Amino acid sequence: MLSAAELTLDHVIPRSRGGSSTWENLVACCHACNRKKGNRLPHEAEMRPLREPRPFNLHTSRHIMRLMGHSDAKWRKYLFY
Numbered sequence: 001m002l003s004a005a006e007l008t009l010d011h012v013i014p015r016s017r018g019g020s021s022t023w024e025n026l027v028a029c030c031h032a033c034n035r036k037k038g039n040r041l042p043h044e045a046e047m048r049p050l051r052e053p054r055p056f057n058l059h060t061s062r063h064i065m066r067l068m069g070h071s072d073a074k075w076r077k078y079l080f081y
Contacts, residue, residue, distance in 0.1 A: 002030055010034045012053060018060060050062040 010029045013019030016039055027039075027049045037045040 006030055008034050010037060011048065014039050014041075017041070024053050027053050053069075 007028045008031050009026050010033070011019045011021065012025050012027060015021070019025050033047065037047055042048045
């Protein structure tokens with residue numbers, strides 16, 4: 001598993017090709033894969049997401065808040081968990 005510092009967000013449909021910055025179009029990926037995909041659609045780069053992008057749900061957002069609160073004390077006062 002990669003650390004947060006080793007990850008970036010990729011637009012499945014690149015913004016330059018009409019993709020939006022929505023949860024349904026964003027996936028986490030490593031920097032090398034993001035560079036490899038570049039400005040192409042996944043099938044053009046012969047790549048595909050391991051999981052289909054989907055919007056956050058309450059469980060996911062609470063999990064992220066817990067992780068942030070445990071890893072960075074500066075965030076604890078802003079997070080509910």
